[in-house]
Amino acid sequence: MTEINWIASIIASTGFSCTRCGTCCSSGDGDANLVMVTPDEIRKIMGASGQSWDEIAEPYPEKIPREGGRVFTIGWCLVRRNGICGFYEDGACRIYEHRPWICRTYPFSLDGDTVLTHPCPGLGCTITRKDARAIARDLIKRKNFERVDEEKIRRVLQENPVPPEKFVVIDNEGIKVPQKKPHKSTV
Numbered sequence: 001m002t003e004i005n006w007i008a009s010i011i012a013s014t015g016f017s018c019t020r021c022g023t024c025c026s027s028g029d030g031d032a033n034l035v036m037v038t039p040d041e042i043r044k045i046m047g048a049s050g051q052s053w054d055e056i057a058e059p060y061p062e063k064i065p066r067e068g069g070r071v072f073t074i075g076w077c078l079v080r081r082n083g084i085c086g087f088y089e090d091g092a093c094r095i096y097e098h099r100p101w102i103c104r105t106y107p108f109s110l111d112g113d114t115v116l117t118h119p120c121p122g123l124g125c126t127i128t129r130k131d132a133r134a135i136a137r138d139l140i141k142r143k144n145f146e147r148v149d150e151e152k153i154r155r156v157l158q159e160n161p162v163p164p165e166k167f168v169v170i171d172n173e174g175i176k177v178p179q180k181k182p183h184k185s186t187v
Contacts, residue, residue, distance in 0.1 A: 003140060004133060004136045004137055004140060005133075005136075007110075007115055007136035007139055007140070008129065008132040008133040008135070008136040009132075010115045011108060011115070011127065011132040011135050011136060012127055012129060012132040014117055014123060014124070015123065015124045015125050015126060015127055016107065016108075016120070016122050016123055016124075016125055016127050016132075016135070017122050017125035017126060017127060018122050019121050019122045019125075020091065020092070021121050021122075022084075022088055022091060023119075023120065023121060024103075024106050024107065024118075024120060025084060025085040025087075025088035025093065026083065026084050026085075026088070033080070033083070033085065034060070034061070034077045034078075034080075035077055035078040035085065035100055035102050035103060036060065036075055036076070036077050036100075036102060037056075037057055037075075037076050037077060037078055037100045037102075038075070038076070038100075038145075038149055038171065038172060039076070039171055039172060039173050041100045041101070042056050042057045042076060044098050045087075045095050045098050045100075047098075048095055048097070048098040049087075049094065049095060049098075053179075054178075054179045055079065055086075056078065056079060056086075057076040057077065057078060057079060058076065058077060058079050058178070059073050059075075059076060059077075059167075059169045059178045060073045060074060060075045060076060060077050060169070061073070061077070062074075063167070066162060068164045069164045069165045070162040070163070070164050071166075071167050071168075072162050072167065072168045072169065072170050072175075073167075073168075073169055073170070074153060074169075074170055074171075075153070075169065075170075075171050076169065076171060078100070087099075101138070101141070101142040101145060101146070102142075104138050104142070105135060105138050105139050105142050106118065106120070107119070107120035107122070107123060108135060108139055109139070109142075110139050110140075110142070110143045115139070148172075149172050152172035152173075153170060153171065153172050156170055156171075156172070156173075156174055156175065157170060160174065160175055162175065163175070
């Protein structure tokens, strides 16, 4: 059985249908609904929404301290307002056609070769084989996309010193000084 068919069979046996309830876009436990986004995804949303980088994304809230006053975080997440995704309005996603990989594949994710499910009222609902295959295809694309992104970030960390006395975001393009600080520190 091919990887896509194997993943699709798990999704089909689990069952899923988006109920458009917005639970995944709303606050959960702390940062449970954080949506990590890459620079490419941010730019795609910028093009579709006409919004600026800072209106779309903020630094991931986990600060990583290092010697010499160096503090950084890895990556970006979609801006939330009062615990709700900044793009969820009136029961709908304003960027649905341009939503990030995490949103496209929710409530499923891959951890190595394991298909994980995350809390969602739509789990257990009937799903067509075609829709299960589409989610499986997106999960595989997401997994490959995330692997490449992680490799690029690792390379940035290896090749560039983190500046002292300045909070920075390290993403797959390099080291950036954000305009906004993360919404919460977990250090």
